[in-house]
Amino acid sequence: MRAVRLSVVTAAATAAALAAVTGCTQKSDAKNGDAIQVTATDTACKVSKKEFPAGHVQLDIENKGSKVTEVYLLFPDDRIVSERENIGPGTKQKVTAEVKAGAYTLVCKPGMKGKGIRQAVKATGGGTVAKRDPRLDKAVAAYREWAQSEADATIPKVKTFADAIKAGDLEAAKKAYAPSRVGWESTEPIAESFGDIDPKTDTRVNDLEKGQKWTGWHALEKALWADKKIGAEQKTLADQLVTDLTDWQKRVGKAEITPTSMANGAKELLDEVATGKVTGEEDRYSHTDLSDFKGNVDGAQKAYELLKPVASENDAALTAELDKQFAALNKLLDTYRTDKTSDGFVSYDTVGKADRKKLSDAVNALAEPLSKLAAAVVK
Numbered sequence: 001m002r003a004v005r006l007s008v009v010t011a012a013a014t015a016a017a018l019a020a021v022t023g024c025t026q027k028s029d030a031k032n033g034d035a036i037q038v039t040a041t042d043t044a045c046k047v048s049k050k051e052f053p054a055g056h057v058q059l060d061i062e063n064k065g066s067k068v069t070e071v072y073l074l075f076p077d078d079r080i081v082s083e084r085e086n087i088g089p090g091t092k093q094k095v096t097a098e099v100k101a102g103a104y105t106l107v108c109k110p111g112m113k114g115k116g117i118r119q120a121v122k123a124t125g126g127g128t129v130a131k132r133d134p135r136l137d138k139a140v141a142a143y144r145e146w147a148q149s150e151a152d153a154t155i156p157k158v159k160t161f162a163d164a165i166k167a168g169d170l171e172a173a174k175k176a177y178a179p180s181r182v183g184w185e186s187t188e189p190i191a192e193s194f195g196d197i198d199p200k201t202d203t204r205v206n207d208l209e210k211g212q213k214w215t216g217w218h219a220l221e222k223a224l225w226a227d228k229k230i231g232a233e234q235k236t237l238a239d240q241l242v243t244d245l246t247d248w249q250k251r252v253g254k255a256e257i258t259p260t261s262m263a264n265g266a267k268e269l270l271d272e273v274a275t276g277k278v279t280g281e282e283d284r285y286s287h288t289d290l291s292d293f294k295g296n297v298d299g300a301q302k303a304y305e306l307l308k309p310v311a312s313e314n315d316a317a318l319t320a321e322l323d324k325q326f327a328a329l330n331k332l333l334d335t336y337r338t339d340k341t342s343d344g345f346v347s348y349d350t351v352g353k354a355d356r357k358k359l360s361d362a363v364n365a366l367a368e369p370l371s372k373l374a375a376a377v378v379k
Contacts, residue, residue, distance in 0.1 A: 034058070035060045035094075036048055037060050037062070038106065039062050039064055040064065042111075043065075045116070052121070054101040054102075056098055057096070057099045059073070061095065062091075062092045066089050068088055076105070079195070081261075082095050082260065085272075086274055094371065094372075096377075097260050097374070098259070100123065101124055104122065105121070139306040140257050148252050154249070161179075161180040170228065174224050178286070178343030181292060182294075184201070184245070188296065189268050197245075200216055201215070201248070202217055205222070220237055221286050259377045262303040262307060263303065263377050266301075266303040267373070270363055272296050278360045280349070288347075297329060304322060304370070304373060310377055311376040315379065318376050329365075
């Protein structure tokens with residue numbers, strides 16, 4: 001669950017965008033000299049060039065501000081082309097994206113609030129047209145099919161959760177809460193690309209926009225664990241959650257996916273872990289954070305495994321490191337497993353500072369090489 005939400009996308013716009021990006025892309029593989037320099041501060045978002053050739057575009061981001069920031073490249077309707085979250089003060093990040101000719105908006109979000117500081121940019125035609133490696137097209141198709149299967153499997157679990165709430169069964173609802181979230185967490189980059197669904201289903205109380213009604217999983221989580229009650233309002237929220245997630249399920253197949261968005265999405269999932277799960281902020285009432293944590297890691301690993309055949313040819317050292325770090329993180333997560341809870345993990349409030357530090361270190365050790373996966377895919 002990201003702290004910043006993006007505006008609604010119409011099905012027609014999504015379908016048009018899909019038609020534009022499938023098949024061939026204009027080849028403009030960014031080398032360091034061609035990269036767009038993005039300098040973010042607390043009050044500015046400067047870019048080295050506002051026009052660049054369409055194709056593979058590299059953003060070299062530096063945060064010179066005092067706050068953590070996020071950088072997005074957006075379509076005109078605010079759908080995400082590419083993004084990078086959790087960019088700390090004084091740090092640098094690189095993002096590789098596939099961009100068609102057209103108008104875009106580059107956004108820096110210091111403090112991760114509001115609409116951010118925006119710059120209009122443009123990708124221009126030119127260069128030679130190059131066919132994508134057919135293995136990457138197969139990877140995208142397989143990832144889309146997998147994401148749809150995750151969404152399809154989520155709906156019955158959400159209905160079980162909602163039915164328990166409507167029956168007033170507090171313990172059954174608690175038991176069904178974490179399992180209902182797994183498919184969402186594993187496909188979160190796709191889920192969040194539909195900016196109108198995510199705010200309704202997965203917003204934490206401190207991320208509410210002014211005037212926004214709190215709905216979704218976390219509003220129900222608070223009622224179940226903190227308030228320890230189920231009333232008429234919670235029963236209405238449960239029905240709405242089913243409706244909103246059924247909408248998401250129907251739209252997953254229309255999400256725009258490219259090899260670089262898969263790679264960047266894998267990194268985004270690790271950012272979700274670092275900023276929400278490791279800190280215990282995501283499921284602050286139920287303490288089922290490790291279930292969400294595992295969902296995020298599994299989603300990242302799925303994207304990586306599908307891209308690995310091409311990435312390993314381009315950068316064998318990188319994929320060897322990623323194999324090592326995924327294995328290490330999964331092994332560490334397994335030490336917190338238990339058969340005594342519905343989500344299969346210990347309650348996160350029992351995980352002390354030293355153990356949380358180990359988890360954080362393992363996430364960071366994976367996130368650093370994972371940030372290079374997109375570049376390895378398009379070499």
